[in-house]
């Protein structure tokens with residue numbers, strides 16, 4: 001199915017693939033290329049088999065950029081950590097439905113802290129797990145890889161979930177954004193755009209671009225331009 005995007009496509013630059021010895025500069029390069037958000041992947045070595053960054057990295061990003069900080073919590077028991085990430089300067093906090101037995105309460109907590117509330121689903125999780133929070137969440141993240149690492153291949157079967165969420169949005173009038181994350185590049189982004197996604201997270205395609213992050217963001221933006229006609 002083919003659903004037209006109703007919101008301006010946004011690019012979220014995921015610092016997971018950035019040069020950590022020059023993180024500030026990498027972020028500023030992405031910003032100069034036109035990135036809309038900075039995406040920060042938090043991994044706990046339990047919910048996903050990798051460890052990444054904590055609130056101090058969010059604080060550091062806040063100091064070098066005024067762009068919204070989109071914090072993706074790939075952690076167990078996120079309620080315990082949400083206030084620390086909000087204090088550190090997160091603009092949006094996204095939790096995984098697979099890690100939230102009390103999802104309604106978790107979304108309320110994020111919203112009370114004045115952050116944009118996002119809910120993510122892994123590739124094997126159906127959209128029905130989001131059904132009761134479609135009117136509560138600000139953003140729904142359809143993972144297009146199994147979370148844990150940058151540089152993995154895009155799983156195209158997840159596009160039917162993007163299309164279903166886009167159709168539900170069109171029918172209901174709710175205004176959640178639909179984000180895709182994992183294996184997003186100039187060659188895969190148009191497929192996700194046509195399915196109905198409007199926030200595109202990319203790490204490798206931006207921060208490992210041979211000509212640098214600025215060129216990486218520009219190439220992605222070019223791929224997301226509407227095709228005339």
Ligand code: DX5
Nearest residue numbers: 147148150151182183203204
């Ligand atoms: C995956 C992370 C992604 C990751 C994307 O677990 O949530 O945000 O950084 O990396 P790429 O764009 O390289 O697939």
Ligand code: ZN
Nearest residue numbers: 041072181201
């Ligand atoms: Zn992510």
